[in-house]
Amino acid sequence: MSGVWPWLALAAAGAFHGLNPAMGWLFAVGLGMQEGSQRALLRALPFIAAGHALAIALVVLAVAAAGIVVDPTALRLGGAALLVGFGIWRGVRWRRHPRWVGMRVGPRDLVAWSFLMATAHGAGLMLIPVLLHLPGYAAYARVPNPHVLALGWGPTTASTAALAVATHTLAMLAVATGLAVLVYRTVGVAVLRRFWVNLDLPWAASLIGTGVLMAVL
């Protein structure tokens, strides 16, 4: 797998994360309603996206670093085990949520909140299989080539990593913004009662599913 496919997958995962009310669009709506202004809503979203990006970046860097020192097969199987394990834990303890009490939040709080939510939900982990297929990033992890391995962390890796985080986060931000504005302006929070898919279980399932795919492919 190579070419445009992994980038599309990163963007799609970003959109999936953006849809999840626990990833921030709903918080932005709540803040907008508390202030009675759409500007408050729009002000919050970039910070929420920044926190999400940080959580993703952490995993992206971890995978790159692991790619340097760990045998590719071990990396693939280890990543798969991590995903399946975390997915099972999320599936069993889906009611568990990070504790956070607060509506009076500044930019720093929003970044921290979003980082916490994304990390606790394993948002970054879900990207591991895609990361391993990014051209020039972790290709060396797939093909045991001592030459590539020797290159280690290089400019290509860095720019690929940055691009991966940006692609994912922009897709997440776009979906979250669209949804937040739609609910704030048109639909109203009454929709929360009528339609709020329990994303926790599909979320856990996709963690497990990606892990399994990663192990067998």
Next chain:
Amino acid sequence: MGFVRPDQSFYPSARAAGEAPPETHGYVTLPTALDDPRPDALGVVDLDPGSPSYGTLVSRVELPHSGDELHHFGWNACSSALCPYAPHAHVERRYLIVPGLRSSRITILDTKDDPLHPRVVKVIEPETLARRAGYSRPHTVHCGPDGIYVNALGGTSDGDGPGGIFRLDHDSFDVLGRWEVDRGPQFLAYDFAWHLGYDTMITSEWGTPAMVENGVVPELLLGKKYGRSIHVWDLRRRRHVQTLSVGEDDQMVLELRPAHDPTKAYGFVGVVTSVANLSASIWLWHLAGRSWELTKVIEIPAEPAEASVLPPLLQGFGAVPPLVTDINLSLDDRFLYVSAWGTGEFLQYDVSDPFHPRKTGSVHLGGIVRRAAHGNGAALSGGPQMVEVSRDGRRVYVTNSLYLAWDQQFYPEGIEGWMVKLDADTENGGLSLDPGFHIDTGTDRAHQVRLAGGDASSDSYCYP
């Protein structure tokens, strides 16, 4: 558990909850008298006018132990589960958390399988509460955005206090420990409430167990030792922020009713009595700039009475105190209901302008001196005490017991439990007793009422 919908009793805003369908049944705590060896019970009342058993007690679920003295109780989860910063929309409003105020035991009942016959699923023993949170005499229960909050009147030391707040896990109901990180000067406890939109907690003051458990202590009352303040807390950092006190002579600052709209930063608190003139009062706490203030907005005077018709405790005063023991605010933040347990008057105020309440309704039910009978002719012992309002604001349910030892002091001839219903005019204001609704619980005292699906004091909301 819904997969594509949250629990349908959750509403994002109080405004939306006001459009909820009428309640079909309710729960009421039924403490037995102190000399009655039977355990307390949770009563289930049929509130569906289309049902043949409408307006009757359809079941009486006895608790596993005696001597609990049930008082207040609450749900494991409610509308605050939709709050945006900790959304867990797919929990269910299902369990009732029922503290025993005297025993310090907490009983959890499951209402899901058979809402009319809830069953006991867990008991938290007093030792567990003491060991894990350092508190005793659990009282108020609120379903918070991130778990179950309960408060307690007492501590576990010889000092008898401080009372405070602890949390329960919303799945296992394990006691998670004391809530306060820094309690500042707070020592007394009674009720707690919050402004979720402002990350603010408010707590009130009655007395420690030794001050209240065997009845009101006249020396403490005259010495102005009962609670005279509310406390403002940073809900997020769990720290004491501010103490706001009522007048010099006012005491027992009890029920807290914050505005349901999370963008409004005010609420009402009832104060039982003033030792200067036995009046009762309602105070408004409100955010003024960056700090909170407390202002008296209603005063209800005592009524002169012959010593011969008064209980020994009051004979020296020659007057019957109103004793505001409970208040409740409709979900639209428009009507405040006030129980004057002493005079037996039940009042409705229009509080659209919270600084200038306007009296819009009054009904007499029992009372120390007046002893007003029910519209159906039945005698009513005690007076209007706990009050609960339906989500649409049209029906108001009232019971008559305060607290076993206090019942005895103010109504020494004895109290027979009852629950009545009043109909509220939500357009123009006004209140009338439903002559067809009168539940007599006999020797069981009747205390707090919770309505199935939520009521005007069970839920809190994060959206306006």
